[in-house]
Amino acid sequence: MGKERMLVTGGHSLEGQVRVSGGKNTAVAVIPATLLSDEPCTIENLPDIEDVHALADILAELGAKVDYEPGRLMRIDPRPAEGISISYHNAQRLRASYYLLGSLLGRCGHAKIPTPGGCEIGTRPVDQHLKGFRAIGAEAGEIGGMLTAEGELTGGDVFFDMVTVGGTVNVMLAAAKAKGNTTIYNAAKEPHIVDLANFLNSMGARIKGAGTDIIRIRGVQYLHGSTYAVIPDQIETGTLMIAAAATGGDVIISGCIPTHMEALSAKLLEMGVKVTDSDDAIRVHVVGPRRAINVKTQVYPGFPTDLQQPMSALLTTAKGTSIVTETIFEQRFRHLDEIRRMGAHVRVMGRTAIIEGVSELYSAPMTATDLRAGAALIIASLMARGTSEIYEPGFIDRGYEHIEDKLRSLGAEIRREALL
Numbered sequence: 001m002g003k004e005r006m007l008v009t010g011g012h013s014l015e016g017q018v019r020v021s022g023g024k025n026t027a028v029a030v031i032p033a034t035l036l037s038d039e040p041c042t043i044e045n046l047p048d049i050e051d052v053h054a055l056a057d058i059l060a061e062l063g064a065k066v067d068y069e070p071g072r073l074m075r076i077d078p079r080p081a082e083g084i085s086i087s088y089h090n091a092q093r094l095r096a097s098y099y100l101l102g103s104l105l106g107r108c109g110h111a112k113i114p115t116p117g118g119c120e121i122g123t124r125p126v127d128q129h130l131k132g133f134r135a136i137g138a139e140a141g142e143i144g145g146m147l148t149a150e151g152e153l154t155g156g157d158v159f160f161d162m163v164t165v166g167g168t169v170n171v172m173l174a175a176a177k178a179k180g181n182t183t184i185y186n187a188a189k190e191p192h193i194v195d196l197a198n199f200l201n202s203m204g205a206r207i208k209g210a211g212t213d214i215i216r217i218r219g220v221q222y223l224h225g226s227t228y229a230v231i232p233d234q235i236e237t238g239t240l241m242i243a244a245a246a247t248g249g250d251v252i253i254s255g256c257i258p259t260h261m262e263a264l265s266a267k268l269l270e271m272g273v274k275v276t277d278s279d280d281a282i283r284v285h286v287v288g289p290r291r292a293i294n295v296k297t298q299v300y301p302g303f304p305t306d307l308q309q310p311m312s313a314l315l316t317t318a319k320g321t322s323i324v325t326e327t328i329f330e331q332r333f334r335h336l337d338e339i340r341r342m343g344a345h346v347r348v349m350g351r352t353a354i355i356e357g358v359s360e361l362y363s364a365p366m367t368a369t370d371l372r373a374g375a376a377l378i379i380a381s382l383m384a385r386g387t388s389e390i391y392e393p394g395f396i397d398r399g400y401e402h403i404e405d406k407l408r409s410l411g412a413e414i415r416r417e418a419l420l
């Protein structure tokens with residue numbers, strides 16, 4: 001695809017109802033997990049995003065039979081898959097390509113994956129993943145740009161030094177069919193960890209404790225086929241909530257899981273925005289001025305780092321001074337350098353951003369530096385006077401399904417054009 005830019009004209013308040021797509025972070029774990037199955041699987045509610053397209057290509061590259069209907073489902077017959085490695089090109093297409101390491105190790109006791117690409121938000125080491133594989137009986141290492149893992153898995157105790165989503169996923173994948181039992185201590189508790197455990201259990205795996213910080217996995221020999229729908233996207237839900245709040249709008253976000261959104265809902269309420277939950281929908285309604293707040297990113301159920309960028313964009317126009325502290329990734333404020341060009345008053349000191357709310361932002365040309373930074377630029381542009389240009393919108397396509405269509409259906413003026 002050639003170069004493109006997004007054009008966003010601000011000043012329209014978003015109104016109406018919009019439906020959330022299936023979760024990116026759960027899809028990128030569940031699709032590699034199908035390789036562990038001894039029978040065909042069908043995964044439903046998959047978002048039509050670049051990361052999912054890349055995984056369809058990767059499974060096909062490994063030899064699996066993949067029948068993919070974008071935006072709907074993917075049927076995967078893993079039985080013909082014989083590969084234990086994927087191409088550099090495909091590995092660079094998404095960060096989560098390293099989940100193939102856990103799933104291939106669990107499937108055939110051997111995997112070799114090029115160190116993945118993905119978003120540039122700071123160094124993203126994989127030492128904990130490798131340590132986890134070693135603890136359950138594999139030899140694992142990183143050499144010459146390749147991650148390797150090999151061995152007959154016996155299971156074991158895994159103690160993570162820090163809470164890592166990717167490490168937890170990778171060890172769950174590898175351990176599901178190990179010869180013995182595995183316990184993961186200091187496990188991540190994100191909703192997609194629970195979703196992955198539910199999917200594996202639906203195939204006959206025996207995983208308990210997902211959603212708490214101790215996960216126990218009893219290795220099984222055989223996993224049967226399953227038809228499984230992934231949960232709605234927590235971060236898309238949050239981005240739409242923030243977009244509604246940013247534009248002074250009144251939006252119902254349907255098809256979501258409100259309990260996954262409590263950290264964000266609490267912060268929006270603190271700003272003075274009305275947030276009302278029902279079973280599977282959230283209404284975000286702006287009734288008066290939005291006040292400055294402090295935000296500190298934390299592992300789930302704390303405030304998610306993936307929403308820090310859209311949230312800090314919103315705070316550039318809140319009344320007063322906000323302090324945003326990023327505790328998970330060290331380079332996650334690059335979007336603020338771009339938004340500063342729109343007239344925002346922001347100072348970044350290490351992992352802290354001090355944001356003095358201004359009454360108005362002005363349109364500017366900007367570049368998305370990663371997926372959630374791209375979403376933050378859209379939020380800022382929706383608030384700004386004039387038409388902003390967002391370059392490198394491809395980053396946004398990695399994780400948001402048809403974002404322009406969804407925002408346009410709520411009254412936003414947003415479009416994309418090819419660059420000559």
Ligand code: UD1
Nearest residue numbers: 025096123124125126127128129163164165166167306328
């Ligand atoms: C996942 C999410 C991402 C989210 C992040 C934090 C997916 C596909 N991606 O990323 O959207 O922003 O969780 O919620 O689910 N770390 C190490 N060594 C390791 C692994 C991690 O030092 O071996 C560090 C990281 O540098 C980071 C922290 O641990 O500072 C958390 O990272 P982790 O939870 O692993 O994030 P990802 O799985 O990459």
